[in-house]
Amino acid sequence: MTDQEIHLWQAFREGDRSAFEALLRTYYQPLFEYGTKFLKDRDQLKDCLHDLLVNLWERRAFLNETENLKLYLFKAFRNRIFKEKQKTGYLSGLSDGDNQEFEADDYAENLIIQDETSREQQVRVQHLIGRLSKRQREILHLKFYENLSNEQVADILGISRPAVANLLYQSLKQFREHWHLLLFIWTVF
Incomplete structure (x- = not known):
């Protein structure tokens, strides 16, 4: 964590409203976008x-120091x-990951597709992402779009x-294998 983040978190825990506002400005949108994967x-x-x-x-006065503020907020x-999904009855075994579809919206797909220039490549990427499991898509999102380490993703x-x-x-291997297969099929036809 940077010195600025350490100071911000400490000031927030001490009740500084401007620190709270800075936390909101910095983390609201990334948290919201991450949440769209679940709701x-x-x-x-x-x-x-x-x-x-x-x-x-x-509960700010009772919060502990953290080594990574972004990780702490994403996990929370x-x-x-x-908890909300369990309370409302929407959750049905998300912990087993491989059997549940990850509710990916255009956000995750668009982040991968940004560097692609043709509509044909966009369709390929969207198709391949749809073939990955929920857990695979979630890990790719956290790793590559939120720039978290493997330890942070694990946490x-x-x-x-x-x-x-x-x-x-496995996710990258599966993506790569399907990518090469799609390229072959689409170039032949």
């Missing part, structure tokens, strides 16, 4: 994020969403670092 209802997602932020403010938000997902490395390897 399609934007109003419910905003409520969850609002609840998290209010809870953090109310993920837990808040899962958020509640799995071991070797499990993250293995799933990341």
Whole structure:
């Protein structure tokens, strides 16, 4: 964590409203975008994020120091969403990851596709992402779009670092294999 983040977190924990506002400006949008992977209802997602932020403010005096503020907030938000889904009955075994579809919206796909120049390549990438499991898509998002380390991803997902490395390897391998296959098929036809 940078010195600025350490100071910001400390000031927030001491009740500094401007530090709270700085946290909101910095982390609200990334947290919201990450939350769209779990909740399609934007109003419910905003409520969850609002609840998290209010809870953090109310409990700020009891919060511990953290080595990575972004990681702490992402994990707290993920837990808040899962608790909300359990409460409302929407959650049905997200922990097994491989059997559940990750509710990826255009955000994750567009981040991968940004560097692609043709519509044909965009279609290929969208198709391939759809073939990955929920957990694979979530790991790719956290690793490449949120720039988190394997240890940080493991902490958020509640799995071991070797499990993250293995799933990341499998995801990239599967993506690469399907990419080459699609390129071959589309160039032949």
